[in-house]
Amino acid sequence: MDLAHWCVLSLAVGILAAGTVVFSSIIPISAAAICLIAVAWLVRKNNDRAVWLLAAACFFAGMARALQGQILPVDDISSYIGKTVAVYGVVDGTPEAARLDADSVSVRYRLRVQAVKAGNTPQSASGKLFASVRQSSDRPIYPHGANIVLAGAIKELHGYNNPGSPDMVASWRRQGFTARLSPNGEPRYASQTETDWRSRLNSLREAMIAKMKAAMPESDAAILKGALFGGYSGIPTDAIREFAATGIIHILSVSGSHIALVAGAVHWLGGVAGLRQQPSALLAAFAVLxxxxxxGLSPPVIRSVIMGLIALSAAVWGREKDAANALALTAGGMLLFEPSLIEDISFQLSFSGTAGLVLLYAKTAERLAFLPDWLSRPIAATAAAQLGVLPVMAWYFNTIPLMSFAANLLVVPAIELTVVLGLAGSLTSLVVPPVGHLLLVICSLILSTAKHVNSALALLPFAVYLPPLNLLMSAAYYYCILWLYGYLTFLPDLAFLLRRRRQQTLAVMALLTILTAVGAVWPRPLSVHFIDVGQGDATLVMTPRGRAVLIDTGGSSGGDFDIGERVVYPYLRRLHVTSLDYLILTHGHQDHAGGAKAVAAAVPVSQILLPPEELTPAVDNLNSLKGLTVIPAYSGQSIVIDGVRFSLLRPHVSVSSSKRGNSNENSCVVEVRYGSHSFLITGDLEGQSEQALLAQGIAPQTVLKVGHHGAQASTSPAFLTTLDPRYAVISVGAGNRYGHPHPDTLKRLSAGGRPVFRTDKHGAVVFESDGLHLTVKPYINN
Structure with a gap:
């Protein structure tokens, strides 16, 4: 590797290492300074060791920068977490509104905080926060730049902490958001709207979007808006799912390819106008900026601008061979500016995809020289980018669609054309409306055709499962790719090994194939996964032979966010769960069954067990799917899969007619037993049902999933004494408005030193057992 590569790699390792230390940034700053002094001395002596010390200096610089990046200003809004205050701020960006009913809407505001009133006098404050406000339909939705006042409780940001899921809290912090507000009323107008340059640009952007909506169907306008300005708001869920299935979901948001496309179009127009190469390139750069x-200059847009201009600059100035160094130095500069980018999925995809194109495209195209250029070039570009992003795709998405090659050939060029036409048409429509409108109509026709082609490709079931690759495995993968492409010249290439060491090479390859196949079918321990679904329940049971049973599915958190689709299904996909033997719903409440429809639509389910209760909206949604096999759950029902016994218990209680159909007392209880260990999944079980269950007789349990998210009425002393669990798990949402888990319940559970795991504190909690031994692995180990 070149010196630039070593330095950036060392910088990245230093940033990652910062998470393992607790000392001040002064220590790594001092170490970096000492290393740089030593480098200067060794350079004067022409000593080769200067390279290693320079790498060490970069390591300590990365660590220092990461430690500094964790420090917030003393007046940041996060310092008010846990307090009820009035916040004075400016609306930052266009609010997102979703109708709740005929009389109210839910509006999600992003607020740039200016002051906070915790007592009698407002105090200056900084930072940004989110606030989701329920307000009357006849009340105004305050636009970008409006000064408003919101009162409520300041709470911590919280995402869904499951393996492989993006760290949303870190992502929000990179955008400047450090808290959220739970409002106790509607926003109040404070003063006139700001008219700074951001507001003017936002007004221009909104005017362009209005022209799009006037010229094309709403769904097409939403897709074009996302491709031009970012965000999936308004794009139909089916369209998002189909573009993800064909591996081109990135085309629906601002990406490096869009930036390069705009630059290329302007550069070409400059050439047509007779401009020389460099002036034309400068004009293209101005257009891109x-x-x-x-x-909107959001972090993803800034990253896309930087990454997208690298290839153009290298080509214009004839320095393609320096593109790899330029990419490395650019990434290093971005990490120094914002160290947390190293864990950002957008940055990882942008960098690895661009690196794949820079390093692998030309050599891949050479190997496809037997094909015509119009076919070999897009295939080479797709293959190079996919090889670059494969470990990232494996970690977050666990599949790579083979249809992406066809989609890149047929759909991507059409979408890219609509980006150019849409940008030109929406701008032109502000000056010459008829011409701009015509361009947008043409754009809509192309976009509709591309959508239909993509929908057809998404129906083809060609995808390869990718197991999650950790950091070491990812490094090994990249070294193998570099070796196969001839970049590791100190190692013999594959052709040489097959020619000179044919038998040994084939034997090693055969051994690796056999070990992989044996590992895929070798029995594993039973695993019970308590998934972090916020204020809800979802428990996945994986048998030793890989069969799966899902108990509850969590529910919607509001708006278009479906927990089943966005949280539970990705968890199943990560574990390569391609079907469910059983989906068991303890009861029909939204926080337990709201995600069932999305899960059943995405994963084939052999049988669904429902308690005999009045249908709820969540169960009605599930039943709207065709081809489901639904059977009633009854007490004493027993299912055995791979030696794992699932026993259903229904406490016999008398529930008043006013509560029947939606009472927590109707919850089914599921006992999962394997060998000498057992797990009791209690749904929303509370006091009366607990007593009824005790009267029926129940054995002690190893693990108790606490009923009703740890409510005060759950887990009575008698119930806890009888079960005597070694571990307790509470599935609960952070900062929920119900006050779960109740302090009295926590006190009862923790008596005697019993470990209590909470999904709001520990994220997903996974137990594994071979029938004799039991281990527990919380995602966040406190």
Whole structure:
């Protein structure tokens, strides 16, 4: 590797290492300074060791920068977490509104905080926060730049902490958001709207979006808006799912390819106008920066601008061979500016995809020289980018669609054309409306055709499962790719090994194939996964032979966010769960069954067990799917899969007619037993049902999933004494409005030193057992 690569790699390792230390940034700063002094001395002596010390200096610089990045200003809004205050701020960006009913809407505001009133006098404050406000339909939705006042409780940001899921809290912090507000009323107008350059650009952007909506169907306008300015708001869920299935979901948001496309179009127009190469390139760069301003200068847009201009600059100035160094130095500069980018999925995809194109495209195209250029070039570009992003795709998405090659050939060029036409048409429509409208109509026709082609490709079931690759495995993968492409010249290439060491090479390859196959079918321990679904329940049981049973599915958190689709299904996909033997719903409440429809639509389910209760909206949604096999759950029902016994218990209680159909007392209880260990999944079980269950007789349990998220009425002393669990798990949402888990319940559970795991504190909690031994692995180990 070149010196630039070593330095950036060392910087990245230093940033990652910062998470394992607790000392001040002064220590790594001092170490970096000492290393740099030593480097200067060794350079004067022409000593080769200067390279290693320079790498060490970069390591300590990365660590220092990461430690500094964790420090917030003393007046940041996060310092008020846990307090009820009035917040004075400016609306940052266009609010997102979703109708709740005929009389109210839910509005999600992003607020740039200016002051906070915790007592009698407002105090200056900084930072940004989110606030989801329920307000009357006849009340105004305050636009970008409006000064408003919101009162409520300041709470911590919280995402869904499951293996492989993006760290949303870190992502929000990179955008400047450090808290959220739970409002106790509607926003109040404070003063006139700001008219700074951001507001003017936002007004221009909104005017362009209005022209799109006037010229094309709403779904097409939403897709074009996302491609030009970012965000999936308004794009139909089916369209998002189909673009993800064909591996081109990135085309629906601002990406490096869009930036390069705009730059290329302007550069070409400059050539047509007779400009020389470099002036034309400067004009293209100006156009790209203007586009970035128009798109909002969000962190993803800035990253896309930087990454997208690298290839163009290298080509214009004839320095393609320096593109890899330029990419490395750019990534290093971005990490120094914002160290947490190293864990950002957008940055990882942008960098690895661009690196794949820079390093692998030319050599891949050479190997496809037997094909015509119009076919070999897009295939080579797709293959190079996919090889670059494969470990990232494996970690977050666990599949790579083979249809992406066809989608990149047929759909991506059409979408890219609509990006150019849409940008030109929406701008032109502000000056010459008839011409701009015509361009947008043409854009809509192309976009509709591309959508239909993509929908057809998404129906083809060609995808390869990718097991999650950790950091070491990812490094090994990249070294193998570099070796196969001839970059590791100190190692013999594959052709040489097959020619000179044919038998040994084939034997090693055969051994690796056999070990992989044996590992895939070798029995594993039973695993019970308590998934973090916020304020809800979802428990996945994986048998030793890989069969799966899901108990509850969590529910919607509001708006278009479906827990089943966005949290539970990705968890199943990560574990390569391609079907469910059983889906068991303890009861029909939204927080337990709201995600069932999305899960059943995404994963084939052999049988669904429902308690005999009045249908709830969540169960009605599930039943709207065709081809489901639904059977009633009854007490004493027993299912055995791979030696794992699932026993259903229904406490016999008398529930008043006013509560029947939606009472927590109707919850089914599921006992999962394997060998000498057992797990009791209690749904929303509370006091009366607990007593009824005790009267029926129940054995002690190893693990108790606490009923009703740890409510005060759950887990009575008698119930806890009888079960005597070694571990307790509470599935609960952070900062929920119900006050779960109740302090009295926690006190009862923790008596005697019993470990209590909470999904709001520990994220997903996974137990594994071979029938004799039991281990527990919380995602966040406190």
């Amino acid at each position: 203007s586009y970035a301003l128009l798109a």
